[in-house]
Amino acid sequence: MSSDPTTFTWWLLPLLMALLTGAMGGVAGPLLVVRRRVLHSNLIAHAVLPGVALALAAGIEPLLGGLASGVGVTWLAERLSSRRLADDAGQEVVANTLLAASLGLGVLLIQALDGDVDLNSLLFGDLLTAGPADLLRAAIALGLLLILVCGRYQQLVFLAVDPEGAAAAGLPVRRLQQLLSLATTLVIVSGMAAVGLILAIALYSAPALIGLRTAASLRGALGRSAAIGMAVGGFGLSLLLDSPPGPVIACLCVPLLLGSAAAPHRGRG
Amino acid sequence: MLQVQGVSYRYPGKASPAVLADVSCSLGPGSLTALLGPNGAGKSTLLNLLLGQLTPSQGRLLWSGQPMAPRRPRLALVPQRSAIQWQMPITVRDLVALGTLAAPADEPRLAIAEALQSMGLASLADTRLSQLSGGQQQRALLARALVQKADLLLLDEPFTYLDPPTRQQLLAVLRQQACGGRIVLVSSHDWGDSLQGYDRALLLDTTLRADDRPDRVLERLQRP
Numbered sequence: 479m480s481s482d483p484t485t486f487t488w489w490l491l492p493l494l495m496a497l498l499t500g501a502m503g504g505v506a507g508p509l510l511v512v513r514r515r516v517l518h519s520n521l522i523a524h525a526v527l528p529g530v531a532l533a534l535a536a537g538i539e540p541l542l543g544g545l546a547s548g549v550g551v552t553w554l555a556e557r558l559s560s561r562r563l564a565d566d567a568g569q570e571v572v573a574n575t576l577l578a579a580s581l582g583l584g585v586l587l588i589q590a591l592d593g594d595v596d597l598n599s600l601l602f603g604d605l606l607t608a609g610p611a612d613l614l615r616a617a618i619a620l621g622l623l624l625i626l627v628c629g630r631y632q633q634l635v636f637l638a639v640d641p642e643g644a645a646a647a648g649l650p651v652r653r654l655q656q657l658l659s660l661a662t663t664l665v666i667v668s669g670m671a672a673v674g675l676i677l678a679i680a681l682y683s684a685p686a687l688i689g690l691r692t693a694a695s696l697r698g699a700l701g702r703s704a705a706i707g708m709a710v711g712g713f714g715l716s717l718l719l720d721s722p723p724g725p726v727i728a729c730l731c732v733p734l735l736l737g738s739a740a741a742p743h744r745g746r747g
Numbered sequence: 748m749l750q751v752q753g754v755s756y757r758y759p760g761k762a763s764p765a766v767l768a769d770v771s772c773s774l775g776p777g778s779l780t781a782l783l784g785p786n787g788a789g790k791s792t793l794l795n796l797l798l799g800q801l802t803p804s805q806g807r808l809l810w811s812g813q814p815m816a817p818r819r820p821r822l823a824l825v826p827q828r829s830a831i832q833w834q835m836p837i838t839v840r841d842l843v844a845l846g847t848l849a850a851p852a853d854e855p856r857l858a859i860a861e862a863l864q865s866m867g868l869a870s871l872a873d874t875r876l877s878q879l880s881g882g883q884q885q886r887a888l889l890a891r892a893l894v895q896k897a898d899l900l901l902l903d904e905p906f907t908y909l910d911p912p913t914r915q916q917l918l919a920v921l922r923q924q925a926c927g928g929r930i931v932l933v934s935s936h937d938w939g940d941s942l943q944g945y946d947r948a949l950l951l952d953t954t955l956r957a958d959d960r961p962d963r964v965l966e967r968l969q970r971p
Contacts (some may be wrong), residue, residue: 512835629929636845639835639876640888646798647849647895693836694875 489717491613492605492672496723497708498616499672499680502665502679504707507595507659507686508699515571516550519662520679524577526549526667527584527675530600535591541615542666545660548641551576552659581676602724603674605716612671627700630654637697672726681707684731688737710734739743748900749783749797749820754806756792766792769806770955774932776898779925781942781961782886782934783968784951790934791827797932798822821850823897825888828832833877839863839887840872846894862890864918870905882913889917900924902933918944927941946963 510519526544533543537548555576559569599607627634636644637654645651666678673681689703712744716723756767766791770794775781784790794802796808799819808815843859852858863869871879876887885905892900895925902921906914914937922944925931933945942948948964950957957964 512832514832612966632848635835635841636848639832639837639845640826640830642798642810642826642830643824643888643891645800646822646901647846648822650821670820688824690834690836694838695836695841699836 488562491610495605495616495672496609497615498613498620499669500719501587501704502616502620502669502684502707503580503673503678503681504624504685504689504702504704505620505627505684505700506662506665507707508689508696508703509617509627509634509638510662510682511686511690512696513641513658515662516679516683517570518555518659519576519666519682520582521555521573522548522659522663523611523666523678524580525579525676527600528587530667530670530675531584531591531595535587536595540670541664542665545663547580548663549660549668551580551661551739561621569698572627598722599674601672601674602722603670603672603677605672605723612668616668616672619664623665626657626661630657631697636657638696651687672723673727674722677724678730680728680737681710684734684738685710688734691738706734748777748809748811749815750809750812751793752807752886754793754796754803754808754811756789756796756801756804759789760894765804765952765953766794767834767912768954770951771806772949772955772958775928776930777925779921779931779944779946780933782932782951783936783948784940785936788952790951791903794824794903794932796936797899797901798824820839820874820898821896823849823892823900823906825892825900825902828881828885828907831884831888835876835937837876838873839868839879839890842876842887843868843872843890843894850894852896853892862893865893865923866890867916881908882910883969885909885913885917889920890968893920895967898929900929900931902931904934904936906935906937916945 510516524590526548529543529545530540533540555572559572577741585597588595633654635647636647636649637651641651666675669678685703685706686699688706689699693699693702710727715730716726719726750773752771754767755765756772757763757765770793778834782790782793792801796803797818799804806905810818810820839926840859843862844855846862847855847858860869863872864891868883868886868890871883876884879887889905905917909917921931921933942961945961948957948966949955950967957967
């Protein structure tokens with residue numbers, strides 16, 4: 479179901495969707511940046527495309543398709559880079575190859591489905607086609623993300639600052655990594671209507687960097703990053719330019735990055 | 748008592764050479780031991796085996812006479828500097844408080860305050876980790892390890908970039924921990940003056956080349 483531009487509240491649903499997506503990206507971003515998992519989350523963003531395309535064509539919940547292909551490709555990447563390609567260069571090559579292959583497979587599937595799925599709106603977002611189901615999905619994803627962060631906050635902080643020490647202390651490091659990957663997949667698929675799949679990465683990176691550089695705690699960084707994410711949701715500018723929100727948000731993140739480089743580090747709490 | 752019995756390790760793959768070969772030693776409670784060896788000698792591999800991150804290809808690890816895998820001692824690790832995310836927004840107090848995750852204390856605030864005090868960091872408790880000097884950062888990590896109240900305290904190259912007075916200060920704290928009944932094992936490239944602070948030194952170079960008093964191991968190292 480789409481928003482109806484003829485009603486006076488046509489803007490409400492897309493606006494809420496943009497705010498929720500900004501908040502989701504802002505909360506997930508610092509967790510990914512401190513764990514150096516930005517490339518990994520970009521891989522997930524591309525990996526969900528084949529599953530989402532198939533699910534949409536089959537008329538089932540796209541989140542399920544996205545989770546299936548996102549988890550599958552992540553598993554494959556971890557298998558490939560766990561042994562002979564375990565060094566940084568090997569992992570980078572594995573991630574980027576699978577990322578490109580996932581995008582390629584997604585495009586081929588959408589072509590084969592003969593127009594049933596709109597590739598552009600999947601890749602770059604289309605706020606005006608967002609419906610209540612998209613909003614509900616995003617709200618649930620944000621809720622689950624917040625439950626993960628609140629319930630496991632100390633463990634996530636330990637994992638972020640010292641993963642080896644966390645493993646030695648007996649923390650469930652592997653399970654935490656899996657939960658983070660699952661949450662990332664959920665957030666990316668849930669935000670696709672607002673920002674698209676492949677440009678979502680900008681929303682997880684630049685706001686997070688500002689939050690991390692200026693806050694005295696991870697909690698503070700999550701809050702600041704979420705606020706910035708919501709502010710650059712790109713809703714207004716996207717409408718003004720009559721452009722999909724993904725490219726607008728990605729471009730808005732560049733000044734943020736410059737601001738982040740200029741922002742002073744916070745010293746005392 | 749920690750016992751390493753005939754432990755060998757080689758990375759998966761038919762052609763890979765042994766990183767550790769037939770290493771045996773025992774470490775008792777209250778001991779402060781240096782684990783020495785050049786780069787690639789297998790020091791980090793041995794620590795990873797003790798941490799349960801790797802499984803021996805041969806041999807076994809025992810804790811109080813039982814296999815370590817199911818019967819895991821309480822472990823604390825101070826890793827190499829490169830493993831820490833120093834830019835993480837976290838204060839010294841919050842970093843030290845993470846130790847209570849591994850060992851919930853009756854009075855966590857008191858345990859944290861004592862650890863900060865013993866490492867001379869009380870006045871820096873609310874400072875962000877990234878704002879500390881290298882020596883202060885190392886002391887903050889050690890303070891967290893103290894809060895963990897581990898049976899086995901492992902430190903991987905903890906003295907890198909530290910000046911001699913700071914090394915001596917950290918060694919004194921490690922000595923206190925050993926006196927409290929813990930097993931303290933310190934992996935180090937440094938076989939200079941500070942080696943005298945240990946009870947024992949293990950010299951590793953794939954095999955265990957020496958297991959003796961530090962002065963005797965030093966003599967052996969200085970022989971042409």
